[in-house]
Amino acid sequence: MAFVALSEAEKTFILHGVEENYRCDGRSRKDYRPMELETGLVSNASGSARLRLANTDILVGVKTEIDVPDPLTPEFGKLEFFVDCSANATPEFEGRGGSDLAQELILALQNAYESPLSFDYRTLCLIPGQQCWKLYIDILILECGGNLHDAVSLAAKAALYNTKLPRVTASLLDAGITDLIISDNPYDCTRLEIGTVPILVTVCKIGDYCLVDPSAEEEVCSTVSMVVAISMKNKEAYLSGSHMTGGGSMHRDTMLNSLNLGLSIGEHLNTHLIKMLKQEEERVGPKRPKTVGFLK
Amino acid sequence: MLKVTQTKNALLDGATIAEDLYRTPNDFEEFFQNLEKPDEVVAKPRTTFLRAGVLTTVRGSAYMEYGNTKVMAIVAPPHEVVRASARRMNMGSLNCYVNYAAFATGELETVPRREKQLSSMLTKALEPVVCRNEFLNFQLDVRVLIIEDDGCLLSTAINCCGVALVECGISTYDLITASTACIYRDHVFINPNAMVEELLWKHRAGHALPSSSDDTKPIQEHGLLIIASMDTFDQLAQCQQCGYLSPATYTRLLDYTLTINKGMRQLIRQVLLQRVKEQHDLDLREKAQNALEDQRLADIIERLKSQGLSELINPSNIKEDPYTSK
Numbered sequence: 333m334a335f336v337a338l339s340e341a342e343k344t345f346i347l348h349g350v351e352e353n354y355r356c357d358g359r360s361r362k363d364y365r366p367m368e369l370e371t372g373l374v375s376n377a378s379g380s381a382r383l384r385l386a387n388t389d390i391l392v393g394v395k396t397e398i399d400v401p402d403p404l405t406p407e408f409g410k411l412e413f414f415v416d417c418s419a420n421a422t423p424e425f426e427g428r429g430g431s432d433l434a435q436e437l438i439l440a441l442q443n444a445y446e447s448p449l450s451f452d453y454r455t456l457c458l459i460p461g462q463q464c465w466k467l468y469i470d471i472l473i474l475e476c477g478g479n480l481h482d483a484v485s486l487a488a489k490a491a492l493y494n495t496k497l498p499r500v501t502a503s504l505l506d507a508g509i510t511d512l513i514i515s516d517n518p519y520d521c522t523r524l525e526i527g528t529v530p531i532l533v534t535v536c537k538i539g540d541y542c543l544v545d546p547s548a549e550e551e552v553c554s555t556v557s558m559v560v561a562i563s564m565k566n567k568e569a570y571l572s573g574s575h576m577t578g579g580g581s582m583h584r585d586t587m588l589n590s591l592n593l594g595l596s597i598g599e600h601l602n603t604h605l606i607k608m609l610k611q612e613e614e615r616v617g618p619k620r621p622k623t624v625g626f627l628k
Numbered sequence: 629m630l631k632v633t634q635t636k637n638a639l640l641d642g643a644t645i646a647e648d649l650y651r652t653p654n655d656f657e658e659f660f661q662n663l664e665k666p667d668e669v670v671a672k673p674r675t676t677f678l679r680a681g682v683l684t685t686v687r688g689s690a691y692m693e694y695g696n697t698k699v700m701a702i703v704a705p706p707h708e709v710v711r712a713s714a715r716r717m718n719m720g721s722l723n724c725y726v727n728y729a730a731f732a733t734g735e736l737e738t739v740p741r742r743e744k745q746l747s748s749m750l751t752k753a754l755e756p757v758v759c760r761n762e763f764l765n766f767q768l769d770v771r772v773l774i775i776e777d778d779g780c781l782l783s784t785a786i787n788c789c790g791v792a793l794v795e796c797g798i799s800t801y802d803l804i805t806a807s808t809a810c811i812y813r814d815h816v817f818i819n820p821n822a823m824v825e826e827l828l829w830k831h832r833a834g835h836a837l838p839s840s841s842d843d844t845k846p847i848q849e850h851g852l853l854i855i856a857s858m859d860t861f862d863q864l865a866q867c868q869q870c871g872y873l874s875p876a877t878y879t880r881l882l883d884y885t886l887t888i889n890k891g892m893r894q895l896i897r898q899v900l901l902q903r904v905k906e907q908h909d910l911d912l913r914e915k916a917q918n919a920l921e922d923q924r925l926a927d928i929i930e931r932l933k934s935q936g937l938s939e940l941i942n943p944s945n946i947k948e949d950p951y952t953s954k
Contacts, residue, residue, distance in 0.1 A: 432748075439745060447850070447872040556756070563872070570849075571878055574869045579719070579755035581863035584886070588879060595875060 336548050346553050350538045355550070357386075361543035362597060369486070369605075371494035371612060378467075379495025383487035386547065387477025389421075390484055392469060392491040396498075398458070398512070399466035408448065409456020409464040413441045414471065415484070421476040430473075436577070437471070437484055443573040444485070444530040444561035450572040451529055455522075459502055459510050467495070478548035481559050485532035486605060492529060493609050496521035530563040530572045531605070533598045535590040537582065542590045544597050556580030558590045562598030569595045660827065665815045671887035673807065674780075674819050676895060678788075680795040680903045688796020692788040695819070696778035699785050701792040706766035720763035724750040724770045726785065732774045746772075746782060753786050753806065753856045753866035759799040768798065779821040780808040782868070786856050787892060794900055802858035803896055804865055807888035809881045810852040811873070818884055820852070828852055828871065849873050855885040859893050 338346075349355050357365065365386035374380035377393035384390075401408055415437045417430025424430070445451045456465040469491065471484055499515040499522055515521075536546040536557040546554060561573040574591065576582065582590070674695035683689040688703035706720060726746040728739050754770065770792070772785045783806035790804040810820045810828060817824050828850065851871020857864050869878065 435744070435748060439748060443870045446870055449872040558867075568874070571851075571869060571873045571875065572871070574867065575749075575752070576864070576866050576868075577752060579752075579760070581756040581858060581865045583862055584864060584882070587864050587867060588882075591875065591878070 336552050338549060338552050342549070343553050346550060347539045350541050350543060350550075353541075355543070357547070359545075361541060362593070364545045364601070365547070367486075369490055369608060369612070371490050371609065372616075378497065379491045379493075381487050381490035381494055383483055383490065385477070385479060385483045385486075385545070387475055388479060388483045389473075389475035389477075390480075390487040391472040391474055392484075392487040393472075394491050394495045395468040395470065396495075397466045397468065398463055401457070401461060401464040403461070405453070406461035407457050408453035410453075410466040411445055411451065411456075411469065412466065413438050413445075413469050413488075415441075415473065416471065417473045421473050425473075433480075434473075437480060440481055440532060440559055440561070440573070440575070441469075441485065441488065443575075444532060444563075445572075447563075447572050449528065449565060449570070450561075450563040452525060455524055456497075458500055458512065462510060463502075463512060465497060467492075476548065478551050479534055479545050481532040481534045482545065482601075485530065485561070486601070489526055489529045489531055489605060490609055492524050493526045493606075495524055497524070498522075526606070528563050528565050530561040531598055531602055533560050533562060533594040533601065534558070535560065535594045535597075536578075537580070537586065537590065542586070542593055544593070554578060554580075556582055558582070558587065558594065560591055560594035560598065562595055562602065564599065564602050569599045571595070660813070663823065663827075666817065669816050669818060669884060671818055671884045671891075673888050673892045673895065676892075678791060678895065678899045680791050680899060681907075686796075688792045688794075688798070690788050690791040690795055692784055692791070694780055694784040694787070695821070696776055697780055697784045698775035699781070699788045700773045700775060701785065701788040702771040702773070703789070703792045703796040703798065704769055705796065706763040706768040706798075709765055709767050718764070719760040720765070721767045722751055722755055722758055722760060722770065723767055724754060724772065724789070726750060726772045726774065728774045728777070733777050746785065749782055749854075749866070749868055750785055750789065753782075753868075754789055754793075754804070756863070756865040757790065757800050757802060757804040757858060758793065759801060762799055777822055779823075779825050780819050782806070782854050783808045783856070786866075787896065791896060791900065795903070802860045802863070803893055803900075804856055804858055805889040805892040805896060806854060806856035806866075807885045807892060808852065808854050809884045809888075810850075810871075811877060811881065812850050813848060816881070816884070818888065825852070849877050851877075851881075853878065853881045853885060855882060855889065857886060857889045859890060 346356060350361065353360050355361070359365070368384040369381065371381045372379070373382060374393050378396045379394040380392060382391045399410055401410070415434040417425040417434050419426045456467065458464055469488055471488065473480065499520045501513045501515070502510045503513065504510055533544060534546065534557050535542050535544055536550060536554045538550060538554045543550070546557070556576060556578040558576050559574060560571065563570050563572040571591070677693040678690065680690045682691045682700070683702065686702050686704050689701065691700045692698070709721065724747050726743050728743060733739065750770070750772065758768065770789050772789065774781065774785075786804060786806035790800070793800055808819060810817050810824065812824065812828055849872055851869060851873040854866070854868040855864060856866040867882070873881070
């Protein structure tokens with residue numbers, strides 16, 4: 333993700349800032365940049381969210397489709413992620429330039445959502461063994477300002493919170509064939525439970541210190557970062573996936589420290605995200621009068 | 629009349645051919661009950677066969693058998709990056725390609741996806757170990773061929789690639805070793821075989837979900853951890869985790885894998901040492917042969933000098949040139 337060219341002097345400046353616990357934009361090592369989040373702004377999708385984390389801009393849309401569940405997991409629905417790196421974000425994404433990055437993000441998300449404890453796939457079940465919902469989570473990266481993993485996962489979680497599945501009633505016909513009737517009323521819908529949905533936190537190692545929410549410049553300076561997926565269950569933080577990225581290595585203790593840092597940050601982030609999503613919904617109400625934001 | 633005798637579908641060494649072991653959740657429960665579960669945790673590598681330099685067509689190659697998992701790794705010397713846009717400023721790039729042999733696995737539909745996933749994870753694991761600052765604007769291609777998959781695929785591939793890199797003469801910071809551990813229904817499986825790994829993926833731990841009435845039931849953790857480490861300075865090159873684990877369990881599995889990695893490291897060192905000795909012996913033999921040949925030629929020259937050319941030139945062969953005689 334290193335597209336920013338920095339001179340040695342600039343790198344040293346950032347490194348010293350991190351050592352002093354005072355980063356270029358005035359944050360400490362454990363602070364996030366300001367976030368803007370709005371949900372339900374794409375009228376064609378079942379759920380959507382747009383997240384702007386300083387310069388990182390993400391748009392997520394959730395589409396729904398009816399599918400047949402896997403025979404081994406008859407009660408589970410399906411999720412599919414797709415990440416599109418728009419060429420608007422950086423010129424490097426032109427053509428197939430962003431496909432590696434997109435692949436990495438998709439893998440990280442798939443890995444985090446894989447466990448049924450982190451996302452309750454049973455809520456997507458319509459008729460066990462016969463019909464289930466399949467959610468397509470399409471993520472569009474509009475601008476790259478560092479820390480894509482975190483931004484993408486937060487936006488995906490917000491979009492899932494916003495997702496409204498139409499209420500479906502099934503009637504049993506002859507010979508075990510079922511017929512699905514989808515409710516006509518667009519406001520008659522079910523929502524997804526997002527309490528345990530994981531979020532990713534990138535803990536970035538610069539010099540001897542670990543920090544969260546690296547900006548694009550800081551990512552260039554870092555030797556290695558650890559992506560931790562945190563899922564909250566019974567008020568405890570669990571790991572639902574983690575990996576290292578960035579081409580460096582870490583000592584075992586550093587790794588465990590950054591894991592714990594990620595867990596505690598993720599816990600805070602998760603509670604704040606859920607609080608803000610609820611607040612937004614209360615303020616706007618179930619019917620959104622008009623779309624605000626850049627998609628007017 | 630043709631008589632059909634039912635024969636057991638078995639291989640020569642008595643192993644039966646793998647079939648679809650379970651189709652429904654109930655089959656699966658039964659299957660798990662019958663599965664051999666380890667009583668205690670033994671943090672040791674499986675029986676391993678490892679050999680460096682198995683191919684003559686490439687500079688660096690290695691073949692590894694880790695239990696039943698069989699993997700071959702090929703490393704060619706770095707070559708220049710053609711696309712200017714793919715160049716990085718201060719590092720050479722590393723690309724890994726993982727391919728399944730057509731007979732490596734029963735499930736063919738998911739192969740392209742798994743290949744892609746393994747390639748990306750392998751690249752991430754090998755990046756820290758290669759001195760990439762030594763080949764700017766060059767790219768190093770590492771290819772892995774999976775001959776048989778019986779679990780621990782990624783860790784075996786990492787081990788094998790580590791050896792192939794050394795064999796190719798690529799500078800590395802350290803020897804890299806990797807291993808896998810997983811936990812499923814409170815059983816810790818060290819070096820899980822393909823069946824256990826498949827259980828984790830396919831059934832996706834549906835049993836672990838508490839029924840809605842019973843939220844107080846403790847969470848059943850499940851998950852898989854792959855650790856690649858470089859032990860000289862206790863560095864971790866990659867730690868890939870999936871599933872659902874508490875931090876305490878994570879640390880426990882981490883320590884198991886690190887112990888296995890230490891054992892593996894011994895083995896890899898031994899293999900490489902042996903390989904160097906072999907190479908040295910070969911060199912000595914070649915040198916001896918060359919010396920012998922030199923000696924023979926020297927003798928001939930010596931003889932020619934002392935006896936003149938008469939020995940080589942047979943007078944009967946020389947005919948008078950008709951033109952010069954005129």
